[in-house]
Amino acid sequence: MVEAVVNASMLSDPDYRLLQPFWDGLRLNYGHILRSPLFPPFFALSIDYTWVIVFTIIDMYLCDWTFFKTAKIQKDRKVTWALIKESLKLQFFNNILWIYPMALVQLIWVPDADLPPLAPTVWEVVWQNTVFFLAFDLYYFTAHYLMHRIRWMYRWCHSVHHMYSSPFAAAAQHLHPFELFIVATFITTFPWLFTTHCLTYWLWFVIAQSVSYEVHTGYDFPFFLHRFLPFYSGAPAHDMHHMRPLTCYEPWFNYLDRIFGHHISYSDLKKMGAEKAKRYGIYADGDEAGLKKIN
Numbered sequence: 001m002v003e004a005v006v007n008a009s010m011l012s013d014p015d016y017r018l019l020q021p022f023w024d025g026l027r028l029n030y031g032h033i034l035r036s037p038l039f040p041p042f043f044a045l046s047i048d049y050t051w052v053i054v055f056t057i058i059d060m061y062l063c064d065w066t067f068f069k070t071a072k073i074q075k076d077r078k079v080t081w082a083l084i085k086e087s088l089k090l091q092f093f094n095n096i097l098w099i100y101p102m103a104l105v106q107l108i109w110v111p112d113a114d115l116p117p118l119a120p121t122v123w124e125v126v127w128q129n130t131v132f133f134l135a136f137d138l139y140y141f142t143a144h145y146l147m148h149r150i151r152w153m154y155r156w157c158h159s160v161h162h163m164y165s166s167p168f169a170a171a172a173q174h175l176h177p178f179e180l181f182i183v184a185t186f187i188t189t190f191p192w193l194f195t196t197h198c199l200t201y202w203l204w205f206v207i208a209q210s211v212s213y214e215v216h217t218g219y220d221f222p223f224f225l226h227r228f229l230p231f232y233s234g235a236p237a238h239d240m241h242h243m244r245p246l247t248c249y250e251p252w253f254n255y256l257d258r259i260f261g262h263h264i265s266y267s268d269l270k271k272m273g274a275e276k277a278k279r280y281g282i283y284a285d286g287d288e289a290g291l292k293k294i295n
Ligand SMILES: [Zn+2]
Pocket: 161, 167, 172, 216, 238, 242
């Protein structure tokens, strides 16, 4: 009973393991599943499908509720089954091309994971996930900017993601296979540079995938992160990027976009003169000629 009481001095102790009872429960009850080399890809896919299912239900059946109507960013655009199906088709193709073969390779060559008896400390989970988050944000900002500025990279690869000018959850995974490869490789392998506990690693998957869906929901809910975290962009900025592709390149934060002058909000857009607003962030006709557009 005495051990169950967590006080401030225990939390400030860098070696205190708040997560130990949770980790012990996981190891004891689900150790046989967690050790399997198939667990990480299965876990990552289940995060994807959970968010796609939740937001598809919202878009298809609840979007007329006042709460969702108010939060919808591009209020004049409606998500339809046809749009969702198009996105899921590409996601399924990408899974066949990358995710299932990688899972098979892991099953054949990678031995069962070792589950350490000790849980990570809270400090370790927090600092490592903060580093992973900032590193991916910087990495994708750079890659994303280049994919827009190098004409053939945009036309060959990144334009696939820009088939949608009004995003919705399933469109988060509407990526050219090469883009999925560079994104998934970074998210999967960057934590390998550190001594990362598997619990921290799995939590990183939850965070990275969930915020990627958050920015693509097409909604600006009152509980979204950008309302609490300074320099966090969230859905409004990424929605703006899909409408005006030469703005808001940073995926999660916006400090780099602000430094380099790419950040723009709806109120900024409204304040601009009509001619400038029309031109701001739009490609020249030739850059987009012949590219497929879905919405
Ligand atoms: Zn996007």
